Amino acid sequence: MTDVLARLDDRDMLPAIYFIFSRRGCDQAVAEVGNFSLVNEAETAELKRIIDDFLQRNPEAERFGQKEALLKGIAAHHAGILPAWKGLVEELFGRGLIKVVFATETLAAGINMPARTTVISTLSKRTDKGHRLLNASEFLQMAGRAGRRGMDKLGHVVAVQTRFEGAKEASYLATAKADPLASQFTPSYGMVLNLLQTHTLDEAQELVERSFGQYLSTLYLQPQQSELDRLQTELAVLEQSLAAGGNVSTLEKELAHYEKLQGRLKEDKRLLKILLQQAEEARFKEMSVAVAFAVLGTVLSLKGKHVPTAKRSHTNPVPAVLVAKIAGSGQAPNLVCLGKDNRWYVVAISDVATLHAELPRLSVADTLNPPSEMPLRLGQCRLANEETASIAASIPELPTPEPSPRGDRATAENRSPRSSARSSPGFRMGQSRYFAQTPAPPGRIEKRNPQKRTRVRKAASSLLGAISQFN
Numbered sequence: 444m445t446d447v448l449a450r451l452d453d454r455d456m457l458p459a460i461y462f463i464f465s466r467r468g469c470d471q472a473v474a475e476v477g478n479f480s481l482v483n484e485a486e487t488a489e490l491k492r493i494i495d496d497f498l499q500r501n502p503e504a505e506r507f508g509q510k511e512a513l514l515k516g517i518a519a520h521h522a523g524i525l526p527a528w529k530g531l532v533e534e535l536f537g538r539g540l541i542k543v544v545f546a547t548e549t550l551a552a553g554i555n556m557p558a559r560t561t562v563i564s565t566l567s568k569r570t571d572k573g574h575r576l577l578n579a580s581e582f583l584q585m586a587g588r589a590g591r592r593g594m595d596k597l598g599h600v601v602a603v604q605t606r607f608e609g610a611k612e613a614s615y616l617a618t619a620k621a622d623p624l625a626s627q628f629t630p631s632y633g634m635v636l637n638l639l640q641t642h643t644l645d646e647a648q649e650l651v652e653r654s655f656g657q658y659l660s661t662l663y664l665q666p667q668q669s670e671l672d673r674l675q676t677e678l679a680v681l682e683q684s685l686a687a688g689g690n691v692s693t694l695e696k697e698l699a700h701y702e703k704l705q706g707r708l709k710e711d712k713r714l715l716k717i718l719l720q721q722a723e724e725a726r727f728k729e730m731s732v733a734v735a736f737a738v739l740g741t742v743l744s745l746k747g748k749h750v751p752t753a754k755r756s757h758t759n760p761v762p763a764v765l766v767a768k769i770a771g772s773g774q775a776p777n778l779v780c781l782g783k784d785n786r787w788y789v790v791a792i793s794d795v796a797t798l799h800a801e802l803p804r805l806s807v808a809d810t811l812n813p814p815s816e817m818p819l820r821l822g823q824c825r826l827a828n829e830e831t832a833s834i835a836a837s838i839p840e841l842p843t844p845e846p847s848p849r850g851d852r853a854t855a856e857n858r859s860p861r862s863s864a865r866s867s868p869g870f871r872m873g874q875s876r877y878f879a880q881t882p883a884p885p886g887r888i889e890k891r892n893p894q895k896r897t898r899v900r901k902a903a904s905s906l907l908g909a910i911s912q913f914n
Contacts, residue, residue, distance in 0.1 A: 747794030
């Protein structure tokens with residue numbers, strides 16, 4: 444510590460505040476450097492005169508063992524010292540007669556003791572929660588005491604290196620942003636009673652609202668208050684519009700009717716989704732059976748997620764010829780096909796839009812094999828060679844089929860709703876909520892119960908009307 448003070452004196456960096464985080468440490472530091480003088484003879488004489496005059500007026504304020512150090516320009520300042528002695532130290536430091544003050548961190552807040560340099564003895568301290576590094580605000584508060592206003596162009600901050608902290612911790616604290624200020628103001632019953640003894644209720648409320656805690660609360664709630672004001676303004680505009688519109692009850696009925704229609708639309712969409720799913724399941728079963736009996740050379744139309752050239756709803760199916768059936772991941776086989784665009788495709792049964800059994804098979808497919816370098820994985824698409832170009836050209840052009848309900852939801856919803864319903868198993872139903880799997884023979888409902896026949900007709904008509912909204 445004496446070495447630190449000597450270096451500060453040599454570099455003309457005094458007076459300085461030396462921060463130590465304990466009262467005992469401050470007193471021990473004064474005793475350790477008590478033999479080291481930082482003042483000249485004239486300053487010593489001035490110190491002796493002022494101290495003797497102070498002790499004549501306040502003999503009981505002398506602090507044991509501190510007078511000799513004070514005459515050498517060294518003092519301690521913390522909460523364990525009598526206020527009169529602390530006042531003397533502050534006066535002498537302000538005159539420039541005290542060169543070093545060993546103080547706790549409480550001196551960094553509120554006391555006017557301008558110094559050219561602040562020395563921080565350690566970058567960590569012991570708290571109730573254990574030993575921890577100083578936070579950015581604590582470091583900034585102590586470092587901010589360096590530099591005397593109107594006297595120094597530059598203030599100095601010295602962080603003493605210890606075996607626990609060094610340049611890394613010092614650079615972090617020097618560059619970190621200050622912690623946000625938090626109010627510790629907590630109103631209590633006693634505070635309220637004291638305020639009401641000397642102020643009216645409105646005056647007491649005004650005093651509380653002027654606190655820093657109220658300022659932070661207002662700052663935090665400002666976005667919510669702005670949004671509340673905006674909603675209240677919008678509500679006032681709507682109320683004016685409703686008042687100008689005439690009968691408010693009529694408007695409420697129309698709004699309720701609109702909400703009811705929204706609910707019906709949601710239910711209709713759910714029913715349409717079920718119809719599409721049932722139609723797809725039926726189509727897939729039928730196509731699985733058809734493909735199982737299809738021979739090589741059968742002409743197909745390909746469109747689906749495993750056909751890269753016909754994935755989208757606006758693209759036409761690719762005419763192709765069935766070349767081979769290979770094992771798939773499940774029970775259904777995968778199909779190897781040659782398209783009319785002279786490309787090889789490995790597709791699933793769900794990618795077959797139409798199987799054209801009415802067209803003659805292409806017998807050339809019996810001797811046709813896919814290229815050996817092509818991996819036979821689902822979704823593979825590879826351009827064929829010139830040898831297969833003539834075979835691809837012989838595949839007949841096919842008329843564009845009606846879009847399948849499995850292809851694209853938008854395409855399925857845009858086609859005729861009546862044909863969609865009639866082509867799906869869900870159309871063969873006997874009530875309006877659950878679908879019957881086995882239709883009744885013609886005329887049986889009418890013979891058994893005419894009223895039931897009427898209810899079924901109404902339910903089917905209502906469903907078709909709902910689906911027609913999507914056309």
